[in-house]
Amino acid sequence: MANLKELSQREVKFTSGHRACAGCLPAVALRQVTLSVNYPCVVGFATGCMEVVSTIFPYTAWNVPYIHVAFENVAAVMSGVESAYKVLKKKGKIDKEIKIIAFGGDGGTYDIGFQALSGMAERGHDVLYICYNNEAYMNTGIQRSSATPFGAQTATTPVGVVEFGKKQFPKDLTQIMAAHGIPYVAQASVHNWKDLNMKVEKALSIKGPKFINILAPCTLGWRYPAEKGIEVAKLAVETCVWPLYEVENGKYKINYRPREKKPVIEWLKVQGRFSHLLKPENQHLVEQIQSEVDRRWARLLELAGA
Amino acid sequence: MKVMALTGNEAVAEAMRQINPDVVAAYPITPQTELMHKFAEFVADGLVDTELVLVESEHSALSATVGASAAGVRAMTATSSQGLALMWEILYIAAGLRLPIVMAVVNRALSAPINIHCDHSDTMGARDSGWIQIFSENAQEAYDNTIIAIRVAEHPEILLPVMVTMDGFIISHTMERVEVLDDEVVKNFIGEYNPRYKLLDVENPVTFGPLDLQDYYFEHKRAQAEAMESAYRFIKEIEDEFYKISGRRYQYVEPYEIDDADVVLISLGSTAGTIKDVVDNLRLKGMKVGALKIRLYRPFPRDEVFEFLSGASVVGVMDRAIAFGAPYGPVCLDVKSVLQGTKYSDLPVVNYIYGLGGRDISPSDIEKIFFELDKVRISGEVPKLPRFIGVRGEEDYFERVKGLKVKN
Numbered sequence: 001m002a003n004l005k006e007l008s009q010r011e012v013k014f015t016s017g018h019r020a021c022a023g024c025l026p027a028v029a030l031r032q033v034t035l036s037v038n039y040p041c042v043v044g045f046a047t048g049c050m051e052v053v054s055t056i057f058p059y060t061a062w063n064v065p066y067i068h069v070a071f072e073n074v075a076a077v078m079s080g081v082e083s084a085y086k087v088l089k090k091k092g093k094i095d096k097e098i099k100i101i102a103f104g105g106d107g108g109t110y111d112i113g114f115q116a117l118s119g120m121a122e123r124g125h126d127v128l129y130i131c132y133n134n135e136a137y138m139n140t141g142i143q144r145s146s147a148t149p150f151g152a153q154t155a156t157t158p159v160g161v162v163e164f165g166k167k168q169f170p171k172d173l174t175q176i177m178a179a180h181g182i183p184y185v186a187q188a189s190v191h192n193w194k195d196l197n198m199k200v201e202k203a204l205s206i207k208g209p210k211f212i213n214i215l216a217p218c219t220l221g222w223r224y225p226a227e228k229g230i231e232v233a234k235l236a237v238e239t240c241v242w243p244l245y246e247v248e249n250g251k252y253k254i255n256y257r258p259r260e261k262k263p264v265i266e267w268l269k270v271q272g273r274f275s276h277l278l279k280p281e282n283q284h285l286v287e288q289i290q291s292e293v294d295r296r297w298a299r300l301l302e303l304a305g306a
Numbered sequence: 307m308k309v310m311a312l313t314g315n316e317a318v319a320e321a322m323r324q325i326n327p328d329v330v331a332a333y334p335i336t337p338q339t340e341l342m343h344k345f346a347e348f349v350a351d352g353l354v355d356t357e358l359v360l361v362e363s364e365h366s367a368l369s370a371t372v373g374a375s376a377a378g379v380r381a382m383t384a385t386s387s388q389g390l391a392l393m394w395e396i397l398y399i400a401a402g403l404r405l406p407i408v409m410a411v412v413n414r415a416l417s418a419p420i421n422i423h424c425d426h427s428d429t430m431g432a433r434d435s436g437w438i439q440i441f442s443e444n445a446q447e448a449y450d451n452t453i454i455a456i457r458v459a460e461h462p463e464i465l466l467p468v469m470v471t472m473d474g475f476i477i478s479h480t481m482e483r484v485e486v487l488d489d490e491v492v493k494n495f496i497g498e499y500n501p502r503y504k505l506l507d508v509e510n511p512v513t514f515g516p517l518d519l520q521d522y523y524f525e526h527k528r529a530q531a532e533a534m535e536s537a538y539r540f541i542k543e544i545e546d547e548f549y550k551i552s553g554r555r556y557q558y559v560e561p562y563e564i565d566d567a568d569v570v571l572i573s574l575g576s577t578a579g580t581i582k583d584v585v586d587n588l589r590l591k592g593m594k595v596g597a598l599k600i601r602l603y604r605p606f607p608r609d610e611v612f613e614f615l616s617g618a619s620v621v622g623v624m625d626r627a628i629a630f631g632a633p634y635g636p637v638c639l640d641v642k643s644v645l646q647g648t649k650y651s652d653l654p655v656v657n658y659i660y661g662l663g664g665r666d667i668s669p670s671d672i673e674k675i676f677f678e679l680d681k682v683r684i685s686g687e688v689p690k691l692p693r694f695i696g697v698r699g700e701e702d703y704f705e706r707v708k709g710l711k712v713k714n
Contacts, residue, residue: 040508044373055516065505067376068515069369069399076366080331080373080381083357085506087328087379091355098508116369119362 001198007035011063013043018061019053023226025233026050026132026216029190030103033130033214036200040064041099042085044078046108047071049139049218050132072112075120075129078102082125099204100126106133106147109213110173121180121209128203128210131173134218142221146171149241150292151285152273154221159276164285169292177211178247184210186246190217191233195244195255202246215242223272235267240297245304252304261297264290307491307552312484314477317445318384318410318470319344320484321452323354324492325408328379328499331359331370335389336422337474338412342384364389368396368409375405376514378504380456382407386474387414390428394435400467401436402530403515406459406501407467409437410452413575413626414474415663423664424474426574429603430627430636436530438468438537439604441574443560445482447601448472450554453487456496457544463536473576475664491551538605558607560599561614563589567596569679570615572641573624574600577660577667581624584672595676600637608644615645620654620683622675625692626661634692635659654682657692671696 002010013034020027030050034043045051045068054061055068069077078100088094102120104113109131120127136154137143143156150169153159157166178185184206188196196214203210217233219226236242239262244255265286268274277286312320319341322330332342349358357374361367367383374381385393390411400407411429415421429439438458442448448470455468472478487495503512518526545556562582564570571581578599588595598614600607615621625635632639638657645653658675661667675695682688694700 042377042505042508052517055513057516057518057522060513060516062513063511065508065511066513067373067505069372069403070395073366073369073396076331076361076369077373077376079359079361079366080329080370080375081377081505083329083331083359083370084374084377084379084381087355087357088506094506096508098506115362116366119366122362123359 001194001201002036002038007197010035010038013037013041013062013064014054015061015063017059019056020049021220021226023219023229025190025218025229026105026134027053029132029214029216032190032193032196033200036197037099037101037204039099039204040096041101042067042081044068044074044081044102046074046104046113047139048105048108050103050105052139071108073116074102074104074108075113075116075127078127079120079123079125082127099128102127102129104129104131105139106131106135107137107145110146110171118180121177121182121211124208126207126209128200128212131211131213132216133213134216134221135170136218136221138218138221147173150289151277153276154273164276164282172296174211174213181250182209182211183207184246184248186212187242187244188212189215189233189237189242189244191230191237192244192256199246221273224270228270232267232270235262235270238262239264239267239293241267241293243297243300245300252300254300254304254306264293307488308486310484310486311481312445313340313479313481314442314445314448314472315341315412315479316344317449317484318452318472319348320486321449322382323348324487324489325380325382325453325456325496326354327356327382329357329359329371329374329381330383331361331367331374331381332383333361333364333367333385333389335364335386337414337478338384338386338389338410340478341410341412364392365396368393368400371407372396372400372403372405375407376403376504377506378501380499382409384410384412386412387416387428390432391416394432397432397435397437399515402526404465404530404533405467406465408452408455408459409467409469411469411471412474412478413471421663422474424476424626425662425664426626427628427662429469429471430629432469433604433636436466436534437604438466440468440470441601441603442470442472442477443576443578443599445477445480445484448477449484449486450548450552450556453492453495454544454548454556458537458541460499461540461544463540464533466533466537471575476576485552487552495548495551534605538607541602556601557610558602559610559614560601562597562599564596564598564614565617566594567617568594568619568683569622569676570596570598570618571622571624571672571675571679572598572600572637574603574637575626577624577626580667580669581672584669584676587669588673588676593676593680606640606644611641611644612648612650615653616650618653620656620679622656622658622679624658624660628659628662638692654686654688656682656689658695659692660695665696667696
């Protein structure tokens with residue numbers, strides 16, 4: 001595992017000068033992930049915030065080969081890139097060890113790109129898929145995705161006289177990917193660079209499909225002050241809304257267990273998208289969220305044999 | 307060179323074996339399935355070096371092909387109908403990224419109603435997607451066109467994806483005599499593939515598919531249009547080279563008995579063969595009829611079509627697809643636009659929509675068309691709307707069309 005000093009001395013693959021918002025944590029996630037990749041690599045991107053801000057022609061923030069094709073197909077595109085790599089290696093036209101990495105937001109991963117991702121995993125391509133999860137379609141203006149939390153206000157799940165925001169709990173994509181039986185699946189958060197670095201390094205040491213789901217808060221979509229993002233991400237982990245864990249060859253390991261599990265309200269109350277939940281008449285919704293978080297956490301503990 | 311008995315699907319699979327593409331990504335759909343069965347056998351027997359990626363949809367088939375092509379290798383796929391429709395989004399991207407992908411399209415009708423048989427609705431819908439489209443009359447052409455297409459796509463002045471089409475079942479499942487080139491001859495003809503930009507060239511990183519806004523997008527699209535013009539210019543040279551290795555001469559259009567023909571019937575694909583047969587019969591009866599087969603449909607062979615129609619008194623255009631809401635079928639629209647504004651603007655052109663969903667087009671249907679065109683020649687009365695051939699209610703429809711005749 002690389003320490004901070006080593007990481008800071010590595011050649012930057014994803015450079016500054018891109019046009020992400022001030023306080024954008026998906027951009028931080030990209031930087032952390034790419035610094036952890038100590039190999040030549042090819043990067044593929046699903047349409048989304050990070051694609052849009054990093055490659056406005058004639059500029060690019062990418063110092064490594066990069067491809068964007070469409071919204072729902074990065075896993076398929078990188079399946080093709082990996083297959084090309086395999087052939088060229090077999091023919092002796094490439095001898096380098098090159099890592100193939102796909103990135104998608106939660107929209108491009110949980111929703112529209114899910115079929116392609118599932119196909120890539122089932123076929124066993126040697127690709128690391130990274131989801132930078134900011135829990136909604138931020139690029140198109142903050143619409144709900146299947147990763148959006150229960151009760152969250154978005155542009156398509158507004159709070160109104162009769163509605164309270166999103167009515168469904170998020171899809172547990174990390175578990176779904178684990179159910180594919182691929183060699184490595186992990187959940188990480190942008191606030192814990194060390195854990196994230198470890199997971200990327202470990203994933204790249206394993207052959208086959210790998211999936212890492214990174215919680216990367218969005219200042220505009222979650223509505224917190226731009227400088228508070230890391231704290232918000234940390235609270236998601238401290239409340240067990242977003243546990244840090246990995247599934248290596250089917251074996252679960254919880255990477256971080258909060259000494260004292262904080263109530264979910266601690267995470268909700270720092271975000272404008274949940275502000276309506278703080279009203280006394282919505283107390284029951286907070287209770288529902290707490291009970292779902294508890295249920296998922298208990299199940300995870302069970303899976304990890306903890 | 308050897309002679310083999312092959313179906314259209316097998317002929318293209320055989321061409322693919324000889325091309326030995328690095329990556330093929332495909333998803334099954336009738337009537338393309340057998341093409342991939344055959345190719346999968348070649349992979350299973352170690353006769354090709356190809357990575358065969360058996361994806362979970364056509365959308366992913368073309369996406370993986372795009373990824374492989376951008377990575378820097380020769381990549382191919384094949385589909386039909388709904389599969390092509392599902393690829394739609396990526397068709398435009400493959401062309402916009404200027405990736406020299408070759409795809410076999412086994413023409414089949416589009417849903418709804420669902421139908422597995424031949425018409426050209428699938429590829430006609432993709433005619434403006436930026437792909438070069440070459441139509442094949444028979445299994446031999448499907449084989450030859452596939453090999454030619456590799457050179458066309460990869461030509462440095464072109465760099466555009468190519469669709470090679472053949473009529474579903476009519477060609478894809480009919481066994482014919484096919485002259486197959488020697489493996490070495492094909493290998494030398496297509497050469498090594500070494501693109502200028504490739505993702506896997508990690509020493510020279512390139513960004514593929516950036517966001518392109520008001521300040522550059524238009525120039526890139528204009529450049530793509532110019533590439534299509536280059537295709538129109540350079541495909542000839544590639545076909546000349548192909549003639550040297552095969553003895554088979556291909557042109558953008560194939561005229562048949564056209565020099566002194568008063569009546570010319572234009573078609574694409576397998577129907578052209580039937581028309582040629584009818585032309586022979588009618589010539590024996592003394593009628594001055596001829597045919598023009600359009601082989602290269604995109605870019606549209608505007609000069610050739612114009613040239614070969616310049617001696618005609620009346621023209622029929624066969625469309626195996628409907629352009630809903632448009633005045634004519636897609637091929638007829640192109641033919642008319644080529645004549646428009648020239649001294650042949652007034653050349654009577656009659657559009658025939660036929661064969662949708664695999665409806666047979668018989669020699670007697672075509673004879674009927676020639677007779678009708680001859681009547682138009684004599685009377686000068688041209689049906690304004692497309693005529694539907696071989697469909698129930700056709701005569702009633704003709705009655706209605708009669709009322710809309712225009713005097714030329």
